Amino acid sequence: MCHGKSCHHRRPRCPQGKIERFIEPCLLLLLSEQTSHGYELLENLEHFGIDPRCQDPGQVYRYLRRMEKEGLVVSEWEPGESGPARRSYRITGDGLAFLNSWVKTLEARVSIINKMLARYHKNQG
Amino acid sequence: MCHGKSCHHRRPRCPQGKIERFIEPCLLLLLSEQTSHGYELLENLEHFGIDPRCQDPGQVYRYLRRMEKEGLVVSEWEPGESGPARRSYRITGDGLAFLNSWVKTLEARVSIINKMLARYHKNQG
DNA sequence: TCCTTTTATATGTTATATACATATAGATGA
């Protein structure tokens, strides 16, 4: 993954049109499947089509800490199997409920974008 | 529409998950269909499922001015049929091209969100 | 042993975007 000091990759400039706070429901979904820690979650965001090089690692850690403060997840330190200790996160009941409401929001968003795209394509056709 | 001083409607608190700068492609799409002015565009955003009470009118005018500065649209003052003068906007070639690239971006976003939603629903099923 | 890389977490600062509030003014009609 190379986020270390020696890595000089530049994250590509990511274009507009991001979904605000989208990594939040993604993290909650991953945690609804199994407990995990920041670094692993960062890698697994890739499964959602989020280029990990596009993703600011700092943001992931900040979201996790915030979600814990809000009671959506809980964490505890855990010795690393190989490597340094990790903060292991587990989703709570509130977290699951919040994920459900996020899903409704996202479905509404998709429907709005699709309405716009349909109108665009109708004009072209 | 009641945006006047005497209107005490409060815009409902709109939840997270907005698509960043989404009104920009919506405005460009509307302008690709016909020239229009800010106030009319504001009302027509409703057709995209955007609650006009959720939409800050000031944002619409700011986006129009910015897009003009960027050469995506051009404007000229026009006497109002009834009511005050309007700034009438027309889309440019650059604006049409930009709309096309926005559409690609939005299609990519939809596919990412759908991937996430599919995974969520698979877990529930 | 020293140095580099990988794994892992965290925060400071700046830039951008949105939300909220308000100012201005011409036209219309009671």
Added chain:
DNA sequence: TCATCTATATGTATATAACATATAAAAGGA
């Protein structure tokens, strides 16, 4: 004349994302 509708615009605060950097344990090679 006074309220309302139409119409455009900007000031400011807050939220979000982007960019940069700090820290440190463990693993492995020279």
